[in-house]
Amino acid sequence: MIKRNYRWGILGAGRIAEKFCTALSETAGSEVYAVASRDAGKANAYAAKFNASVVFTDYNALVKDANVDIIYIATPHAFHYNQTMLCLQHNKPVLCEKPMSLSPKQTAEMIAAATKSNLFLMEGVWTRCMPFIEKTLSLIKEGVIGEPQYLQADFGFFAAFDPASRLFDKALGGGSVMDIGIYPIFLAALIFGEPSVIKSVSKLAETGVDTYASILLQYPAGESAHLLSTIDFNTPIEATIIGTKGRIQIHNPWFKATAITVHLNDGTQQDFDMPHQSNGFEHEIKEVMYCLDNGLLQSHKVPHQLTLLISKIMDEVLQQAGVNY
Template structure:
């Protein structure tokens, strides 16, 4: 049965790397999900992935998966330089799509995918799993309800120790390499989840010999007076912490802010309040929350998720474009 008929949702996996394996491992534990096909540019890689996860069909090219009418939704897990081509092919063939972040190389490509989804009346969502995390949703609800007053400052960082050799995809301009699109998308998305698209952007970066950013710092500002100080790095393991400071309090996420297991609300005259991920909500590192949101939306006949709306994704891509423009990072495969 298809998702539209109220049965299990049939997934296709496009790409066979580490994030595809992690997502598939979570999917196969969900009774409402069925992984029915996988595709790679290498037939051997697709077959090995299919054998590993017990998937019925393995394709040695993307087009075959896109044409598979027994697939309800395709999870696109290629490097982001290929997202436009892979997700676009699936949407044009009538498949619904969950596409990894960064959504595309740039905002123009992201807009093209959104237009394709509308043209073909298909569901499309960025795999920004942070937005689907129960604790992040709780944090946003608290901020929206005024728990910290008017938001003044957001801080967030995401850095990996490396070192990554020049041959690694994270340093390859042709694959959209650099800290910003792979890691910085999280701090930017966190800030914009709470404050929306910024009115001002300043940024500075340390670039590699290949021309991608090894680490980037950005300051986003809003006309109402709010400011976000954000950092990402491929040359140092940061604490991956975040904080939201307002006129009446502060929320601290002590580590792993993009998939937290706890955060603390501080307000003047009150004891700190700790919010913890509940046992029923699963381990903090799970990708199941975004998978469940996709399946919920498909069953409801929705073309995008209210948790990860396309306009929010496009707004983040515009900010990433501006940051890259400020620091001088450009990719050879960019469409315009």
């Protein structure tokens, strides 16, 4: 149970922020206190929809507001580094939407700044906070599927080419790996840790961002993962973890799943249903408030070490594709 009410400042007023604020308004102990957007119309529309007390068209004004307890950064990837640093400089805890930044170097600097200032910082990997992930980890720990050997996860959808879109604009950190490839990369990092081999095949748009990445990871003990991200076509958006005794199937859309199935080698299977109370963001929100309640500087679900590892793997995949931001 959350000990107090948290006043959230929302930095950015795009689609992801709207989904986050929907869950925030339905989660006990939280309120959309302030919204900041350079677009006054968007900021005022958000304030009206979510009953925000304050509206800003200047990000600096938001971070200086003494009533803001925690800031959620929901702007395009390319702005995360500078905006997180701005928040930390003004003594504000931060939940930064994934990916944390455009490079491992930036990510490490953000974490170092938060640590030095004794401030909470978490990457918004909302999937990690969902019940299906907790159940999956529990099943693996209990040895239900034996020793995990192989993981497959994909995330792909078709996006018509538009050089001005954030998906294709390199200046905004566009590309499939940054936008959705982080999901399967996160799952592999969570289950298997740091890979010893990373091999990737990619395709680039004329704007220089990747539209497709087929990634093969191998681990020191011989386990492997095959991951796919693309904005060229639709994929099943499913994930499977195979062990020596069976497999765990995470159903579509796996990154916000409400159902998993365990298939054992003896032919038996078991289904688990875990519906969200809101749209799935409530789990992440509750995790952040739990950490703040208990004076934690990082979440044990999305620790800084995991964020750094994800950033390193993404960077290597992009380097192999010839993408430099």
